[in-house]
Amino acid sequence: MASTKQRANTEAVYAQVRADVLGGVHRPGERLKFSALCERYGASVSVVREALSRLAEQGLVVSEPRIGFAVRAMTVDDLRDLTMTRIELETLALRKAIERGDVDWESQIVAAHHRLERTAMFTDDDAPPRVSDDWEVAHAAFHGSLLSGCDSPWLLGIATTLRDAAEFYRRWSQIVEPDRDACGEHRAILEAALARDADLATERLREHYQRTADIVERGLTEQDD
Template sequence: MARSTYGTRADDTFATMRADILAGRLTPGEKLKFPELSTRYGVGVGVLREALTRLVEQDLVRSQPHQGFQVTPLSAEDLIELTTARVAIECLVFRMSLAEGDTPWESDLVAKHHTLERTPQYDRDDPERVGDAWSRAHADFHHALLAGCRNSRLLGIATSLRDSAELYRSWSQQHFRHPDRDVIAEHRELMELALARDADAAVEALARHISHTTDILLGTDHRQESMSAGNVGSGVSA
């Protein structure tokens, strides 16, 4: 029972810390010191260390030798590198998903899109913030797009890169309302192209979708560079 209670406390602490990071209550680059965290979350060092290790795996926290933990800093250079990597890998995995996905995969994709489309995008109590339920539905939909791929290694890399982008998505939430952007239409297009097995158009749409927020944040057209990286996926037969 003690083990189960410990695991539950670690899970709860992980979830609370993750929410605090994504909501900006723990800010990018902030040092995470055990005494302060213990007081804040009411748990011991062991629970905190387990939660922090899981956050490191999602690239929301970084661990530095002799310096401890800190919330992952944000930078334009890292965002560009991350976006380019995501376009290259996710487009490759998406193309494989379209080639290998079966009827149950299609059904799951439709269900995940339905949930995403029907979930309110903004928090009821804080209309300027994207809601947690929508964020979960958004992640589930993007995972469903790639889930037809049978290469678990590539799928794991793609998932890890998406996790790494979570902090940037959180800090760019206002850009979902950018006048040049229709996120609902982008998601529907991705689903429809996937179901049609139109691999070339689907991969191009995914590259645009991934790069769009980066373009807005940086005030540049990063899509051209990222979409050329997406050509990595073109070598996989549909």
């Protein structure tokens, strides 16, 4: 916002580029040129390069040495692999969370779900109804809180990486599915988790993710750009 020529710091630029890739500012497959990015983020090549190489390390952008960086491309195969891996991993984490989670964890997931339920899913100002940023944040927070009880930094770290990749896909297939009761699905997962029914909770989580992936895949093959 401030147009003052302040020194940019890597962490901020990194976070912004990441948010922009996740948020759909840069299209999948699009090349990310230094000149353009430096201007956009008001930083020098060094800090932009560091941000991009970190993002490349986590797979959100790809790096072709001596050629440049580009936003990760989306393919059906990759989406399926990602979905499968994510389901398996989160199943594992959720199971542990249900087994180990204490009252603190229960409070957290109840709170996160409440916030999600009370956040409007769509923007009402934009002409084409779009999923609101607030909802995306609350949604990620709810799913994150579910796993947080598993008490395994490694598992949580991996799950976060996979969630980011999945969010990237979701953003680009904003097919409005009016029939779908996402709210009810979340509530059902929450209830099973609170009831400490690991089999039921993980099965509901699996269906939830699979359903989303199917919608995304349909959108992907239809537009087919």
